[in-house]
Amino acid sequence: MAESWTTHLGHPDGLNSMFRALDRWLVSWLTSPRRPCSVPIRHVVFTVCDHFEPLHHSDLKGALKRMANWRLKWPALARTTRDSGGEPPRHTFFYPIEQYRQDILAELAGLCAESRSEVEIHLHHHDDTPQGLRATLRQGVADLRSHGFLGADSSGLARFGFIHGNWALDHSDPRGHNCGVADELGILRSEGCFGDFTMPSAPHPTQARMVNRLYYAPDTPAPRSHDTGTPVQAGTTGELRDDRTHLLCVQGPLALNFRRRKLGLLPRIENSDLTGHNPPTLLRLGVWLAQAIHVTGRPDTLFIKLHTHGALDTNASMLLDGEYARFLNALSQASAQRRWGLWFASARELVNILHGIEDGLPNPPGELRNYAVQLPPLLER
Numbered sequence: 001m002a003e004s005w006t007t008h009l010g011h012p013d014g015l016n017s018m019f020r021a022l023d024r025w026l027v028s029w030l031t032s033p034r035r036p037c038s039v040p041i042r043h044v045v046f047t048v049c050d051h052f053e054p055l056h057h058s059d060l061k062g063a064l065k066r067m068a069n070w071r072l073k074w075p076a077l078a079r080t081t082r083d084s085g086g087e088p089p090r091h092t093f094f095y096p097i098e099q100y101r102q103d104i105l106a107e108l109a110g111l112c113a114e115s116r117s118e119v120e121i122h123l124h125h126h127d128d129t130p131q132g133l134r135a136t137l138r139q140g141v142a143d144l145r146s147h148g149f150l151g152a153d154s155s156g157l158a159r160f161g162f163i164h165g166n167w168a169l170d171h172s173d174p175r176g177h178n179c180g181v182a183d184e185l186g187i188l189r190s191e192g193c194f195g196d197f198t199m200p201s202a203p204h205p206t207q208a209r210m211v212n213r214l215y216y217a218p219d220t221p222a223p224r225s226h227d228t229g230t231p232v233q234a235g236t237t238g239e240l241r242d243d244r245t246h247l248l249c250v251q252g253p254l255a256l257n258f259r260r261r262k263l264g265l266l267p268r269i270e271n272s273d274l275t276g277h278n279p280p281t282l283l284r285l286g287v288w289l290a291q292a293i294h295v296t297g298r299p300d301t302l303f304i305k306l307h308t309h310g311a312l313d314t315n316a317s318m319l320l321d322g323e324y325a326r327f328l329n330a331l332s333q334a335s336a337q338r339r340w341g342l343w344f345a346s347a348r349e350l351v352n353i354l355h356g357i358e359d360g361l362p363n364p365p366g367e368l369r370n371y372a373v374q375l376p377p378l379l380e381r
Contacts, residue, residue: 085366094122097140124165148378167201186219234297276314
């Protein structure tokens with residue numbers, strides 16, 4: 001089951017849902033510490049996390065047609081732009097493991113091998129149990145590893161990034177829907193999750209109160225444990241990385257965009273979502289940069305983590321038929337003009353870069369791509 005679209009601002013109920021969700025994050029956004037203006041930007045790490053659901057509103061034949069479109073167009077697009085280290089754009093496909101189909105994943109493996117893209121775990125579940133969640137994750141890891149996906153740590157343990165379907169991480173939907181497991185963060189961490197990439201979800205009511213941060217959320221008995229946490233900080237939070245009671249949360253930019261207004265009056269929510277109706281632009285880039293998501297103590301390196309639903313036809317057209325490529329070229333030009341390093345990163349590479357900075361390494365981000373979690377076997381061939 002895909003994320004509900006009825007709470008997005010393009011829907012007739014979107015205005016009401018915006019106000020219902022504002023109380024969860026507006027104060028945190030207004031009071032979040034900002035990057036000192038005196039510190040110039042040296043590096044920008046750019047990541048796109050795709051809630052990739054080829055079977056959404058489609059049968060197998062339609063899903064394979066979508067995969068053929070991606071295999072035809074994405075590798076060619078990825079060859080058109082390079083970052084400051086000469087690397088092509090990365091794309092991370094968070095595939096719903098409850099929808100595993102060998103034929104779809106075989107096509108996705110071919111796509112990733114051709115474009116150096118990566119696959120991580122997406123999961124929709126409802127009225128689940130801790131035991132059921134563990135079993136599903138273990139089967140999902142085994143299924144993805146059989147195709148050469150997922151990296152591993154130095155001990156050989158498979159590690160994965162995670163996005164929760166329908167945004168309801170840690171049983172956070174106030175209706176009690178789409179999860180059921182209030183100790184989800186600890187289970188994810190103990191099963192090998194290197195980071196959660198679900199947020200932001202605004203204007204959906206599952207939105208966490210903590211925004212625009214990279215932080216370790218503690219697992220608690222109550223739902224919504226990721227409402228609070230300890231920001232990742234250079235030189236001081238390394239011990240939480242190996243603490244299985246904490247899960248790293250990587251958030252994308254969330255803000256009110258006063259340069260885009262609804263009905264010419266109310267600011268729209270900037271929630272990092274790339275869609276056919278709201279494609280990436282340099283105007284949006286300015287908002288993303290202004291949120292200054294960084295490792296505390298290193299405000300010179302910013303992280304932009306965006307999301308999309310790239311299997312949906314209208315979004316696939318935006319991503320594959322030229323609009324996204326034009327933005328990536330404009331982004332590359334902007335980085336050259338502003339004299340900061342641009343680094344395209346998968347979700348796994350983003351976390352490796354983050355941990356390298358956390359450990360105080362002076363290396364440029366491009367040298368930290370495989371710092372903690374190794375390459376997936378598919379990309380080692």
